[in-house]
Amino acid sequence: MNLTKLETGNASFDHISHGGLPLGRTTLVAGSSGSAKTLFGAQFLAMGIQLFDQPGVFVTFEEQVDDIRKNLKSFNWDIDTWEKEGKWIFVDAAPKEENIIAVGDFDLSAFRIRLESAVQKCNAQRVVIDSIGSIFTQFHEEMHTIRRELIQVALTLSRLGATSIITAERLEEYGKITRFGVEEFLTDNVVILRNVLQNEKRRRTIEILKFRGSNHEKGENPFSINPEKAIVIIPLSAMNLKHITSDERVTSGIPTLDTMMNGGFFKGSINLVSGAIGAGKTLLVANFVSAIRENRERCLLMAFEESTEQLYRNAAGWGIDFRGLEEEGLLKVICIYPEVSSLEDHFINIQEIVQRFKPDRIAIDSLSALSRTSTDKGFREFIIAFTAYLKHQEITGMFTSNTPLLAGGTSDTEGNISPITDSIILLRYVEMSGEMQRSIAVLKMRGSSHDSSIRKFSISDKGANIGKHFEGISGILTGNPMLIKLE
Protein backbone atom coordinates (compact mmCIF):
# COMPACT_ATOMS: atom_id res chain seq x y z
CA MET A 1 0.00 0.00 0.00
CA ASN A 2 2.69 2.42 -0.88
CA LEU A 3 1.81 5.36 -3.02
CA THR A 4 4.40 7.21 -4.99
CA LYS A 5 5.82 10.28 -3.34
CA LEU A 6 7.44 13.40 -4.65
CA GLU A 7 10.69 14.26 -2.93
CA THR A 8 10.17 17.78 -1.60
CA GLY A 9 13.84 18.65 -1.32
CA ASN A 10 13.58 19.47 2.36
CA ALA A 11 15.65 16.51 3.52
CA SER A 12 14.25 16.45 7.04
CA PHE A 13 10.65 16.46 5.81
CA ASP A 14 11.35 13.77 3.24
CA HIS A 15 12.79 11.75 6.08
CA ILE A 16 9.75 11.89 8.38
CA SER A 17 7.32 11.52 5.49
CA HIS A 18 9.18 8.49 4.13
CA GLY A 19 9.91 10.10 0.81
CA GLY A 20 7.98 13.36 0.44
CA LEU A 21 4.46 14.44 -0.44
CA PRO A 22 2.01 12.13 -2.20
CA LEU A 23 2.70 12.58 -5.91
CA GLY A 24 0.01 14.28 -7.93
CA ARG A 25 -2.19 14.80 -4.90
CA THR A 26 -3.19 17.61 -2.61
CA THR A 27 -1.93 17.84 0.94
CA LEU A 28 -3.64 20.06 3.48
CA VAL A 29 -1.17 21.94 5.68
CA ALA A 30 -3.05 23.33 8.66
CA GLY A 31 -1.69 25.59 11.38
CA SER A 32 -2.48 28.51 13.63
CA SER A 33 -1.35 31.96 12.59
CA GLY A 34 2.41 32.27 12.70
CA SER A 35 2.99 28.55 12.43
CA ALA A 36 5.06 28.90 9.22
CA LYS A 37 2.44 27.60 6.77
CA THR A 38 3.38 30.08 4.06
CA LEU A 39 7.06 29.29 4.51
CA PHE A 40 6.38 25.58 4.31
CA GLY A 41 4.60 26.06 1.01
CA ALA A 42 7.16 28.47 -0.39
CA GLN A 43 9.99 26.15 0.56
CA PHE A 44 8.25 23.32 -1.26
CA LEU A 45 8.26 25.40 -4.45
CA ALA A 46 11.74 26.86 -3.98
CA MET A 47 13.31 23.44 -3.37
CA GLY A 48 11.50 22.10 -6.40
CA ILE A 49 13.06 24.76 -8.61
CA GLN A 50 16.49 24.71 -6.98
CA LEU A 51 17.01 20.97 -6.75
CA PHE A 52 14.80 19.31 -9.31
CA ASP A 53 14.09 22.04 -11.87
CA GLN A 54 10.36 21.58 -11.29
CA PRO A 55 8.39 24.78 -11.91
CA GLY A 56 5.73 25.85 -9.46
CA VAL A 57 2.66 28.03 -9.04
CA PHE A 58 2.07 30.00 -5.86
CA VAL A 59 -1.50 31.13 -5.25
CA THR A 60 -1.97 33.72 -2.56
CA PHE A 61 -5.35 34.40 -1.03
CA GLU A 62 -4.00 36.31 1.89
CA GLU A 63 -0.67 38.08 1.70
CA GLN A 64 0.10 40.52 -1.09
CA VAL A 65 2.49 39.20 -3.71
CA ASP A 66 5.04 41.93 -3.08
CA ASP A 67 5.15 41.11 0.62
CA ILE A 68 5.73 37.45 -0.09
CA ARG A 69 8.58 38.25 -2.49
CA LYS A 70 10.16 40.45 0.14
CA ASN A 71 9.70 38.01 3.02
CA LEU A 72 11.21 35.12 1.13
CA LYS A 73 14.28 37.05 0.01
CA SER A 74 15.81 36.48 3.43
CA PHE A 75 16.14 32.78 2.61
CA ASN A 76 18.19 33.52 -0.51
CA TRP A 77 15.45 32.37 -2.82
CA ASP A 78 15.63 34.51 -5.89
CA ILE A 79 11.98 34.53 -6.77
CA ASP A 80 12.28 37.55 -9.09
CA THR A 81 14.67 35.64 -11.34
CA TRP A 82 12.60 32.48 -11.21
CA GLU A 83 9.57 34.51 -12.22
CA LYS A 84 11.47 35.94 -15.18
CA GLU A 85 12.60 32.46 -16.19
CA GLY A 86 9.01 31.28 -15.98
CA LYS A 87 9.72 28.77 -13.24
CA TRP A 88 7.65 30.43 -10.56
CA ILE A 89 4.26 31.99 -11.24
CA PHE A 90 2.20 33.91 -8.73
CA VAL A 91 -1.58 33.82 -8.95
CA ASP A 92 -2.69 36.85 -7.02
CA ALA A 93 -6.02 36.23 -5.33
CA ALA A 94 -5.27 38.40 -2.32
CA PRO A 95 -7.97 40.84 -1.18
CA LYS A 96 -8.15 44.03 -3.21
CA GLU A 97 -8.53 47.49 -1.83
CA GLU A 98 -11.98 47.89 -3.32
CA ASN A 99 -15.08 46.86 -1.57
CA ILE A 100 -16.72 43.73 -2.82
CA ILE A 101 -20.46 43.41 -2.65
CA ALA A 102 -22.22 40.20 -3.56
CA VAL A 103 -25.56 40.37 -5.36
CA GLY A 104 -26.81 36.98 -6.45
CA ASP A 105 -25.20 33.66 -7.11
CA PHE A 106 -21.58 33.36 -8.23
CA ASP A 107 -18.86 30.77 -8.68
CA LEU A 108 -15.06 30.72 -8.57
CA SER A 109 -14.59 29.68 -12.17
CA ALA A 110 -12.37 32.69 -12.84
CA PHE A 111 -10.00 31.52 -10.15
CA ARG A 112 -9.99 27.97 -11.48
CA ILE A 113 -9.29 29.12 -15.01
CA ARG A 114 -6.46 31.37 -13.84
CA LEU A 115 -4.96 28.56 -11.81
CA GLU A 116 -5.19 26.19 -14.73
CA SER A 117 -3.68 28.62 -17.18
CA ALA A 118 -0.78 29.36 -14.79
CA VAL A 119 -0.10 25.65 -14.29
CA GLN A 120 -0.13 25.07 -18.04
CA LYS A 121 1.98 28.13 -18.80
CA CYS A 122 4.97 26.96 -16.75
CA ASN A 123 4.20 23.26 -16.85
CA ALA A 124 4.03 23.36 -13.06
CA GLN A 125 4.61 20.20 -11.11
CA ARG A 126 4.11 21.89 -7.76
CA VAL A 127 1.25 24.12 -6.65
CA VAL A 128 0.76 25.97 -3.37
CA ILE A 129 -2.50 27.65 -2.34
CA ASP A 130 -2.03 29.90 0.66
CA SER A 131 -4.27 30.13 2.62
CA ILE A 132 -7.67 28.85 1.80
CA GLY A 133 -9.25 30.15 4.99
CA SER A 134 -8.97 33.74 3.88
CA ILE A 135 -11.26 33.18 0.92
CA PHE A 136 -13.96 32.53 3.48
CA THR A 137 -13.26 35.87 5.06
CA GLN A 138 -13.19 37.61 1.69
CA PHE A 139 -16.66 36.26 0.93
CA HIS A 140 -17.85 35.90 4.46
CA GLU A 141 -21.55 35.99 3.69
CA GLU A 142 -21.36 33.21 1.18
CA MET A 143 -19.88 30.32 3.16
CA HIS A 144 -22.04 27.78 1.43
CA THR A 145 -21.01 28.91 -2.06
CA ILE A 146 -17.32 28.96 -1.14
CA ARG A 147 -17.52 25.47 0.24
CA ARG A 148 -19.16 24.19 -2.92
CA GLU A 149 -16.62 26.02 -5.07
CA LEU A 150 -13.60 24.78 -3.14
CA ILE A 151 -14.61 21.24 -3.93
CA GLN A 152 -14.39 22.30 -7.58
CA VAL A 153 -10.92 23.75 -6.95
CA ALA A 154 -9.80 20.48 -5.36
CA LEU A 155 -11.09 18.60 -8.39
CA THR A 156 -9.26 20.97 -10.73
CA LEU A 157 -6.03 20.37 -8.84
CA SER A 158 -6.36 16.64 -9.03
CA ARG A 159 -7.15 16.84 -12.74
CA LEU A 160 -4.04 18.95 -13.35
CA GLY A 161 -1.95 16.23 -11.69
CA ALA A 162 0.41 18.61 -9.92
CA THR A 163 1.53 17.82 -6.41
CA SER A 164 -0.05 20.52 -4.34
CA ILE A 165 -0.25 22.02 -0.88
CA ILE A 166 -3.27 23.89 0.40
CA THR A 167 -2.72 25.74 3.64
CA ALA A 168 -5.51 26.45 6.08
CA GLU A 169 -5.90 28.37 9.32
CA ARG A 170 -6.71 26.79 12.60
CA LEU A 171 -7.71 28.57 15.77
CA GLU A 172 -6.46 26.21 18.44
CA GLU A 173 -3.29 24.16 18.55
CA TYR A 174 -5.16 21.10 19.66
CA GLY A 175 -8.70 20.77 18.37
CA LYS A 176 -10.54 20.98 15.08
CA ILE A 177 -8.20 20.58 12.14
CA THR A 178 -9.16 23.80 10.38
CA ARG A 179 -11.22 26.85 11.08
CA PHE A 180 -13.69 26.46 8.24
CA GLY A 181 -13.81 22.71 8.10
CA VAL A 182 -11.83 22.50 4.84
CA GLU A 183 -10.69 19.05 5.87
CA GLU A 184 -14.15 17.80 4.97
CA PHE A 185 -13.22 17.76 1.33
CA LEU A 186 -9.44 17.68 1.53
CA THR A 187 -9.17 14.65 3.69
CA ASP A 188 -6.57 12.42 2.18
CA ASN A 189 -3.37 14.02 3.31
CA VAL A 190 -3.08 16.27 6.33
CA VAL A 191 -0.01 17.87 7.89
CA ILE A 192 -0.30 20.02 11.02
CA LEU A 193 2.13 22.75 12.02
CA ARG A 194 2.09 23.93 15.63
CA ASN A 195 3.59 26.84 17.46
CA VAL A 196 2.93 26.25 21.13
CA LEU A 197 3.85 28.45 24.06
CA GLN A 198 5.12 26.26 26.86
CA ASN A 199 6.69 27.63 30.03
CA GLU A 200 7.37 30.96 28.31
CA LYS A 201 9.11 29.21 25.43
CA ARG A 202 7.91 28.75 21.88
CA ARG A 203 8.04 25.29 20.51
CA ARG A 204 7.37 24.59 16.86
CA THR A 205 6.34 21.12 15.78
CA ILE A 206 5.15 19.38 12.66
CA GLU A 207 2.88 16.37 12.60
CA ILE A 208 1.86 14.28 9.63
CA LEU A 209 -1.69 13.40 10.60
CA LYS A 210 -2.34 11.18 7.64
CA PHE A 211 -1.18 10.27 4.17
CA ARG A 212 -3.87 7.99 2.90
CA GLY A 213 -2.47 4.77 1.56
CA SER A 214 1.06 5.43 2.65
CA ASN A 215 3.41 5.20 5.57
CA HIS A 216 4.92 8.11 7.46
CA GLU A 217 6.27 8.89 10.91
CA LYS A 218 3.60 9.47 13.54
CA GLY A 219 3.46 12.17 16.17
CA GLU A 220 4.93 15.63 16.55
CA ASN A 221 8.48 16.42 15.53
CA PRO A 222 10.06 19.69 16.60
CA PHE A 223 11.31 21.98 13.88
CA SER A 224 13.19 25.20 13.61
CA ILE A 225 13.33 28.01 11.09
CA ASN A 226 16.88 28.38 10.00
CA PRO A 227 17.98 31.47 8.03
CA GLU A 228 19.77 29.32 5.48
CA LYS A 229 17.70 26.19 5.23
CA ALA A 230 14.25 27.55 6.18
CA ILE A 231 12.26 24.79 7.90
CA VAL A 232 14.44 22.09 9.42
CA ILE A 233 12.71 19.26 11.21
CA ILE A 234 14.34 17.29 13.98
CA PRO A 235 13.10 13.81 13.27
CA LEU A 236 12.43 12.30 16.67
CA SER A 237 10.12 9.52 15.77
CA ALA A 238 12.30 8.48 12.88
CA MET A 239 15.25 7.79 15.12
CA ASN A 240 16.08 4.13 15.23
CA LEU A 241 18.36 2.07 17.36
CA LYS A 242 20.06 0.45 14.43
CA HIS A 243 23.40 2.17 14.78
CA ILE A 244 26.59 0.16 14.70
CA THR A 245 27.99 -0.81 18.06
CA SER A 246 31.68 -1.16 18.37
CA ASP A 247 33.89 -3.26 20.61
CA GLU A 248 36.73 -0.91 20.01
CA ARG A 249 37.81 1.09 23.05
CA VAL A 250 39.07 4.64 23.19
CA THR A 251 40.99 6.14 26.04
CA SER A 252 39.51 8.63 28.47
CA GLY A 253 42.90 10.26 28.76
CA ILE A 254 43.30 9.05 32.34
CA PRO A 255 44.90 5.58 32.49
CA THR A 256 43.42 4.69 35.90
CA LEU A 257 39.94 5.62 34.70
CA ASP A 258 40.44 3.42 31.64
CA THR A 259 41.34 0.57 33.99
CA MET A 260 38.23 1.23 36.06
CA MET A 261 36.23 0.92 32.87
CA ASN A 262 37.97 -2.24 31.83
CA GLY A 263 39.83 -0.57 28.98
CA GLY A 264 38.24 2.78 28.29
CA PHE A 265 35.09 4.08 26.64
CA PHE A 266 33.56 2.17 23.79
CA LYS A 267 33.98 3.92 20.47
CA GLY A 268 30.74 5.67 19.55
CA SER A 269 29.38 5.53 23.09
CA ILE A 270 27.73 8.35 24.99
CA ASN A 271 29.23 8.99 28.39
CA LEU A 272 27.92 11.17 31.17
CA VAL A 273 30.02 12.78 33.85
CA SER A 274 27.91 13.89 36.77
CA GLY A 275 29.13 16.06 39.60
CA ALA A 276 28.67 19.15 41.70
CA ILE A 277 30.40 22.40 40.95
CA GLY A 278 34.18 22.09 41.14
CA ALA A 279 34.10 18.31 41.43
CA GLY A 280 36.35 17.90 38.41
CA LYS A 281 33.97 17.55 35.46
CA THR A 282 35.79 19.98 33.21
CA LEU A 283 39.04 18.28 34.13
CA LEU A 284 37.70 14.96 32.89
CA VAL A 285 36.57 16.70 29.72
CA ALA A 286 40.02 18.22 29.26
CA ASN A 287 41.61 14.80 29.56
CA PHE A 288 39.09 13.33 27.18
CA VAL A 289 39.96 16.08 24.71
CA SER A 290 43.72 15.85 25.05
CA ALA A 291 43.58 12.08 24.57
CA ILE A 292 43.09 12.73 20.84
CA ARG A 293 46.75 13.57 20.49
CA GLU A 294 47.88 9.96 20.74
CA ASN A 295 46.03 8.66 17.68
CA ARG A 296 45.58 12.03 16.02
CA GLU A 297 41.80 11.93 16.35
CA ARG A 298 39.64 15.01 16.02
CA CYS A 299 37.52 16.46 18.79
CA LEU A 300 34.76 19.06 18.97
CA LEU A 301 34.36 20.78 22.32
CA MET A 302 31.16 22.71 22.92
CA ALA A 303 31.44 24.84 26.04
CA PHE A 304 28.28 26.47 27.32
CA GLU A 305 29.62 27.83 30.59
CA GLU A 306 33.09 29.19 30.01
CA SER A 307 34.83 31.39 27.48
CA THR A 308 37.59 30.08 25.25
CA GLU A 309 40.24 31.99 27.19
CA GLN A 310 39.02 30.58 30.47
CA LEU A 311 39.05 27.07 29.09
CA TYR A 312 42.57 27.40 27.72
CA ARG A 313 43.86 28.81 30.98
CA ASN A 314 42.21 26.12 33.08
CA ALA A 315 43.46 23.35 30.83
CA ALA A 316 46.94 24.82 30.90
CA GLY A 317 46.71 24.75 34.70
CA TRP A 318 46.38 20.96 34.47
CA GLY A 319 49.21 20.68 31.97
CA ILE A 320 46.94 20.31 28.95
CA ASP A 321 47.61 22.37 25.83
CA PHE A 322 44.34 23.15 24.07
CA ARG A 323 45.81 25.89 21.94
CA GLY A 324 48.39 23.54 20.42
CA LEU A 325 45.70 20.99 19.58
CA GLU A 326 43.60 23.64 17.96
CA GLU A 327 46.52 24.91 15.91
CA GLU A 328 47.17 21.39 14.69
CA GLY A 329 43.58 21.31 13.52
CA LEU A 330 42.66 18.41 15.78
CA LEU A 331 40.50 20.37 18.16
CA LYS A 332 37.67 22.76 17.58
CA VAL A 333 36.41 24.72 20.56
CA ILE A 334 33.08 26.50 20.41
CA CYS A 335 32.02 28.63 23.33
CA ILE A 336 28.53 30.08 23.28
CA TYR A 337 25.86 31.00 25.73
CA PRO A 338 23.07 28.45 25.60
CA GLU A 339 20.54 31.27 25.58
CA VAL A 340 21.61 32.65 22.20
CA SER A 341 19.34 30.25 20.38
CA SER A 342 16.74 27.59 20.88
CA LEU A 343 17.66 24.01 21.55
CA GLU A 344 16.51 23.03 18.07
CA ASP A 345 18.85 25.61 16.58
CA HIS A 346 21.71 24.39 18.74
CA PHE A 347 21.07 20.90 17.44
CA ILE A 348 21.10 22.02 13.82
CA ASN A 349 24.16 24.13 14.47
CA ILE A 350 26.09 21.24 16.05
CA GLN A 351 25.04 18.97 13.21
CA GLU A 352 26.44 21.42 10.70
CA ILE A 353 29.74 21.70 12.54
CA VAL A 354 29.99 17.93 12.84
CA GLN A 355 29.40 17.54 9.13
CA ARG A 356 32.15 19.99 8.31
CA PHE A 357 34.70 19.11 10.99
CA LYS A 358 34.07 15.35 11.13
CA PRO A 359 35.19 14.81 14.72
CA ASP A 360 35.85 11.42 16.32
CA ARG A 361 34.94 12.79 19.72
CA ILE A 362 32.59 15.38 21.01
CA ALA A 363 32.52 16.91 24.48
CA ILE A 364 29.73 19.04 25.85
CA ASP A 365 30.33 21.04 28.97
CA SER A 366 27.74 21.23 30.34
CA LEU A 367 24.52 19.68 29.27
CA SER A 368 22.79 21.22 32.29
CA ALA A 369 23.50 24.69 30.96
CA LEU A 370 21.95 23.71 27.67
CA SER A 371 18.85 22.40 29.40
CA ARG A 372 18.06 25.93 30.61
CA THR A 373 16.90 26.94 27.15
CA SER A 374 14.08 24.48 26.82
CA THR A 375 11.17 22.77 28.46
CA ASP A 376 11.70 19.36 30.02
CA LYS A 377 10.00 17.62 27.17
CA GLY A 378 11.92 19.59 24.57
CA PHE A 379 15.18 18.78 26.31
CA ARG A 380 14.43 15.10 26.52
CA GLU A 381 13.65 15.06 22.82
CA PHE A 382 16.84 16.94 22.06
CA ILE A 383 18.91 14.42 24.01
CA ILE A 384 17.31 11.48 22.24
CA ALA A 385 17.77 13.03 18.83
CA PHE A 386 21.29 14.17 19.57
CA THR A 387 22.61 10.93 21.03
CA ALA A 388 21.03 8.97 18.19
CA TYR A 389 22.73 11.30 15.75
CA LEU A 390 26.15 10.91 17.40
CA LYS A 391 25.84 7.14 17.54
CA HIS A 392 24.92 7.08 13.92
CA GLN A 393 28.10 9.00 13.14
CA GLU A 394 30.14 6.77 15.51
CA ILE A 395 31.30 9.74 17.51
CA THR A 396 32.33 9.12 21.10
CA GLY A 397 30.66 11.67 23.33
CA MET A 398 31.31 13.00 26.79
CA PHE A 399 28.62 15.14 28.39
CA THR A 400 28.82 16.75 31.77
CA SER A 401 25.96 17.43 34.10
CA ASN A 402 25.74 19.54 37.25
CA THR A 403 24.26 18.16 40.40
CA PRO A 404 22.66 20.72 42.68
CA LEU A 405 23.92 19.16 45.92
CA LEU A 406 27.58 19.09 46.78
CA ALA A 407 27.73 15.58 48.13
CA GLY A 408 24.96 13.26 46.99
CA GLY A 409 21.94 13.57 44.77
CA THR A 410 21.18 13.81 41.08
CA SER A 411 19.70 16.48 38.84
CA ASP A 412 16.77 16.67 36.46
CA THR A 413 19.14 16.73 33.53
CA GLU A 414 20.44 13.35 34.54
CA GLY A 415 16.97 11.97 34.90
CA ASN A 416 16.49 12.76 31.23
CA ILE A 417 19.77 11.57 29.94
CA SER A 418 20.94 8.69 32.11
CA PRO A 419 18.83 5.99 30.44
CA ILE A 420 20.34 6.89 27.09
CA THR A 421 23.99 7.00 28.09
CA ASP A 422 26.31 4.06 27.83
CA SER A 423 28.28 4.92 30.92
CA ILE A 424 27.96 7.24 33.87
CA ILE A 425 30.86 8.53 35.89
CA LEU A 426 30.03 10.06 39.25
CA LEU A 427 32.16 12.75 40.81
CA ARG A 428 31.13 13.40 44.42
CA TYR A 429 32.42 15.32 47.37
CA VAL A 430 32.99 13.35 50.53
CA GLU A 431 33.05 15.20 53.82
CA MET A 432 35.38 13.40 56.20
CA SER A 433 36.97 14.53 59.43
CA GLY A 434 36.39 18.17 58.60
CA GLU A 435 37.81 17.87 55.12
CA MET A 436 36.30 17.90 51.65
CA GLN A 437 37.61 15.03 49.60
CA ARG A 438 36.73 14.18 46.06
CA SER A 439 35.58 10.80 44.88
CA ILE A 440 35.10 9.13 41.52
CA ALA A 441 33.07 6.07 40.62
CA VAL A 442 31.85 4.35 37.48
CA LEU A 443 28.14 3.91 38.09
CA LYS A 444 27.25 2.07 34.96
CA MET A 445 28.96 0.78 31.88
CA ARG A 446 26.90 -0.84 29.17
CA GLY A 447 28.30 -3.99 27.64
CA SER A 448 31.31 -4.27 29.91
CA SER A 449 32.31 -5.04 33.45
CA HIS A 450 33.69 -2.15 35.44
CA ASP A 451 35.28 -1.33 38.75
CA SER A 452 32.53 -0.90 41.30
CA SER A 453 34.60 0.84 43.94
CA ILE A 454 34.34 4.48 44.90
CA ARG A 455 37.81 5.89 44.64
CA LYS A 456 39.63 8.90 45.90
CA PHE A 457 40.12 11.57 43.30
CA SER A 458 42.41 14.56 43.55
CA ILE A 459 43.29 17.45 41.31
CA SER A 460 46.77 18.89 41.12
CA ASP A 461 48.72 21.02 38.67
CA LYS A 462 49.58 17.80 36.88
CA GLY A 463 45.91 17.03 36.34
CA ALA A 464 43.73 14.27 37.64
CA ASN A 465 44.89 11.66 40.06
CA ILE A 466 42.76 8.67 40.92
CA GLY A 467 43.69 6.88 44.11
CA LYS A 468 42.54 3.86 46.08
CA HIS A 469 38.99 3.22 47.02
CA PHE A 470 37.47 4.61 50.21
CA GLU A 471 37.85 1.72 52.56
CA GLY A 472 35.59 1.43 55.53
CA ILE A 473 33.22 4.21 54.56
CA SER A 474 29.64 3.95 53.46
CA GLY A 475 26.99 6.44 52.44
CA ILE A 476 29.08 8.48 50.01
CA LEU A 477 26.43 8.52 47.31
CA THR A 478 23.66 9.61 49.63
CA GLY A 479 25.85 12.40 50.93
CA ASN A 480 26.12 11.00 54.47
CA PRO A 481 29.46 9.21 54.65
CA MET A 482 29.99 7.14 57.77
CA LEU A 483 32.94 5.16 58.98
CA ILE A 484 32.13 1.54 59.37
CA LYS A 485 34.15 -0.92 61.35
CA LEU A 486 35.84 -3.57 59.36
CA GLU A 487 35.68 -7.06 60.74
Added chain:
Amino acid sequence: MSMHVFQLFINGHSPNSIEAVDTLLKICRENLNGNYQLKIIDIQKDPDKAEEAGIIAIPTLIRLEPTPVSRIIGALNVRSRVLAALGISSLHKY
Protein backbone atom coordinates in the same frame (compact mmCIF):
# COMPACT_ATOMS: atom_id res chain seq x y z
CA MET B 1 -25.25 62.58 -15.13
CA SER B 2 -21.64 61.49 -15.10
CA MET B 3 -20.25 58.81 -17.38
CA HIS B 4 -20.22 55.25 -16.01
CA VAL B 5 -17.40 52.92 -17.09
CA PHE B 6 -17.88 49.21 -16.43
CA GLN B 7 -16.04 45.96 -16.94
CA LEU B 8 -18.03 42.78 -16.61
CA PHE B 9 -16.19 39.46 -16.33
CA ILE B 10 -18.19 36.44 -17.39
CA ASN B 11 -17.58 32.77 -18.06
CA GLY B 12 -18.96 31.80 -21.47
CA HIS B 13 -22.67 31.09 -21.35
CA SER B 14 -23.02 30.10 -17.73
CA PRO B 15 -26.50 30.96 -16.38
CA ASN B 16 -25.09 33.44 -13.88
CA SER B 17 -23.15 35.19 -16.64
CA ILE B 18 -26.18 35.52 -18.91
CA GLU B 19 -28.29 36.89 -16.10
CA ALA B 20 -25.63 39.42 -15.11
CA VAL B 21 -25.25 40.69 -18.68
CA ASP B 22 -29.05 41.05 -19.05
CA THR B 23 -29.51 42.95 -15.81
CA LEU B 24 -26.58 45.24 -16.42
CA LEU B 25 -27.71 46.12 -19.94
CA LYS B 26 -31.16 46.93 -18.58
CA ILE B 27 -29.71 49.21 -15.92
CA CYS B 28 -27.51 50.95 -18.48
CA ARG B 29 -30.44 51.59 -20.76
CA GLU B 30 -33.05 52.47 -18.24
CA ASN B 31 -31.18 54.11 -15.39
CA LEU B 32 -28.14 55.61 -17.07
CA ASN B 33 -29.80 56.86 -20.20
CA GLY B 34 -27.13 55.34 -22.38
CA ASN B 35 -24.45 57.36 -20.63
CA TYR B 36 -22.05 54.46 -20.12
CA GLN B 37 -19.18 52.37 -21.47
CA LEU B 38 -19.33 48.62 -20.93
CA LYS B 39 -16.71 46.04 -21.75
CA ILE B 40 -17.70 42.41 -21.39
CA ILE B 41 -14.75 40.06 -20.91
CA ASP B 42 -15.12 36.32 -21.32
CA ILE B 43 -12.47 34.65 -19.16
CA GLN B 44 -12.57 31.53 -21.30
CA LYS B 45 -11.21 33.58 -24.18
CA ASP B 46 -9.16 36.04 -22.19
CA PRO B 47 -7.77 34.44 -19.02
CA ASP B 48 -4.90 36.95 -18.91
CA LYS B 49 -7.37 39.81 -18.41
CA ALA B 50 -8.79 38.00 -15.40
CA GLU B 51 -5.28 37.57 -14.09
CA GLU B 52 -4.51 41.28 -14.51
CA ALA B 53 -7.64 42.35 -12.73
CA GLY B 54 -7.28 39.67 -10.05
CA ILE B 55 -10.72 38.21 -10.68
CA ILE B 56 -11.71 35.24 -8.57
CA ALA B 57 -15.48 35.08 -8.79
CA ILE B 58 -17.74 34.97 -11.84
CA PRO B 59 -19.58 37.14 -12.65
CA THR B 60 -17.63 40.16 -11.41
CA LEU B 61 -18.67 43.69 -12.29
CA ILE B 62 -16.06 46.41 -11.86
CA ARG B 63 -17.14 50.02 -11.90
CA LEU B 64 -14.08 52.00 -12.93
CA GLU B 65 -15.85 55.34 -13.07
CA PRO B 66 -17.12 57.26 -11.28
CA THR B 67 -14.55 56.61 -8.58
CA PRO B 68 -14.11 55.01 -6.12
CA VAL B 69 -13.66 51.81 -8.03
CA SER B 70 -16.00 49.16 -6.75
CA ARG B 71 -16.71 45.51 -7.41
CA ILE B 72 -19.94 43.60 -7.38
CA ILE B 73 -19.93 39.86 -7.72
CA GLY B 74 -22.84 37.58 -8.49
CA ALA B 75 -25.62 37.27 -11.05
CA LEU B 76 -26.87 40.80 -10.23
CA ASN B 77 -30.38 39.37 -10.09
CA VAL B 78 -31.75 41.85 -7.57
CA ARG B 79 -31.82 45.06 -9.52
CA SER B 80 -32.54 47.37 -6.61
CA ARG B 81 -29.52 46.06 -4.73
CA VAL B 82 -27.26 46.49 -7.75
CA LEU B 83 -28.44 50.08 -8.10
CA ALA B 84 -27.82 50.71 -4.43
CA ALA B 85 -24.36 49.19 -4.66
CA LEU B 86 -23.54 51.39 -7.67
CA GLY B 87 -25.00 54.43 -5.98
CA ILE B 88 -27.48 55.01 -8.82
CA SER B 89 -30.84 56.42 -7.88
CA SER B 90 -33.60 54.07 -8.92
CA LEU B 91 -35.83 57.12 -9.49
CA HIS B 92 -33.61 58.12 -12.37
CA LYS B 93 -35.76 56.45 -14.97
CA TYR B 94 -36.14 57.71 -18.45
